[in-house]
Amino acid sequence: MAGLAKGLAVIEAFGESCTQLTVADAARETGVTRASARRCLLTLTDLGYLTYDGKYFRPTPRMLRLGTSYLESAPLPLLAQPHLIAAREELAESVSLAVLEDGWSMFVARAEAPRIVSTGVRLGARLPAYACATGRVLLMDLDEDALNAYLDKCRPERRTPKTLIDVSAIKVRIEEERVDAVAFTDEELELGMRSMAVPVRNAQGRTMAALSVSVFTARATLEDMRRGFLPVLRDHADKIGRLL
Numbered sequence: 001m002a003g004l005a006k007g008l009a010v011i012e013a014f015g016e017s018c019t020q021l022t023v024a025d026a027a028r029e030t031g032v033t034r035a036s037a038r039r040c041l042l043t044l045t046d047l048g049y050l051t052y053d054g055k056y057f058r059p060t061p062r063m064l065r066l067g068t069s070y071l072e073s074a075p076l077p078l079l080a081q082p083h084l085i086a087a088r089e090e091l092a093e094s095v096s097l098a099v100l101e102d103g104w105s106m107f108v109a110r111a112e113a114p115r116i117v118s119t120g121v122r123l124g125a126r127l128p129a130y131a132c133a134t135g136r137v138l139l140m141d142l143d144e145d146a147l148n149a150y151l152d153k154c155r156p157e158r159r160t161p162k163t164l165i166d167v168s169a170i171k172v173r174i175e176e177e178r179v180d181a182v183a184f185t186d187e188e189l190e191l192g193m194r195s196m197a198v199p200v201r202n203a204q205g206r207t208m209a210a211l212s213v214s215v216f217t218a219r220a221t222l223e224d225m226r227r228g229f230l231p232v233l234r235d236h237a238d239k240i241g242r243l244l
Contacts, residue, residue: 003040006032010040011049011063020056076209077109079243080200083236084111084211090232091213093220097200097240098134098210101126103150105135105210127189130154130170131163133197134210136183139174141199141207147174162187182230183210184222192217196225200237202244211237 013021013029021029026037041057044050050057080097087095088111097109104126129135129150139147156165164170177183185195197212213229220229 006036007040007044010037014059020058022055080109080240083240084109087232087236088113091229093213093215096212098212100129100138103129105129105132105138130156131159131189133183133185133195134212136174136177137197137199137210138207140178159189160187160191164188186222187217194222194225196229196233198233198237201241208244
């Protein structure tokens with residue numbers, strides 16, 4: 001089981017900002033010895049999850065099976081998907097569902113609007129919770145101690161000139177957005193993109209996920225989103241919540 005844990009840690013080391021690993025990279029990212037990292041990487045290569053060119057290990061399409069097994073069987077994405085599609089049809093914009101995962105906002109369901117240029121979010125993608133609308137909606141539900149613990153460990157990085165990187169300012173923003181239970185980003189993660197998110201709450205009032213819409217800045221202002229998108233998003237978040 002210790003070997004399995006090390007292998008899973010190596011798999012999780014791959015991501016959008018880390019598409020290839022050397023043995024040294026894997027050891028550093030996972031905190032295991034180089035010998036253990038090498039064994040894990042070679043085993044994953046033998047199983048078809050990675051390729052190896054003599055220096056770098058890279059994921060193969062088979063790696064998708066590990067994520068799709070959750071996305072295709074977990075209740076939340078399955079229950080939410082029809083409502084994401086309905087919201088997309090009403091708004092003519094891409095709609096996503098995200099959950100909080102170890103300080104990240106992870107997208108578990110999505111209905112993409114037909115565009116020549118995609119908004120860039122994909123299933124399984126993770127964004128830093130402090131910097132995205134879905135993440136801040138999910139952080140709103142934390143109690144004071146849990147939120148402070150998250151912020152104490154948070155090391156914000158500037159993604160664009162508009163990214164909030166001051167921890168105190170991030171906490172103020174979360175507290176302000178908690179009042180109306182809606183969060184916005186305006187080019188904080190990516191220039192030219194805005195997003196809005198609302199909580200999906202179960203019958204006990206607990207936030208289970210965040211429902212969001214993303215738009216190009218040329219297509220909608222923040223006021224447009226608040227006036228035209230927010231009622232639709234809240235309606236479908238409420239319908240999803242009734243199913244949980």
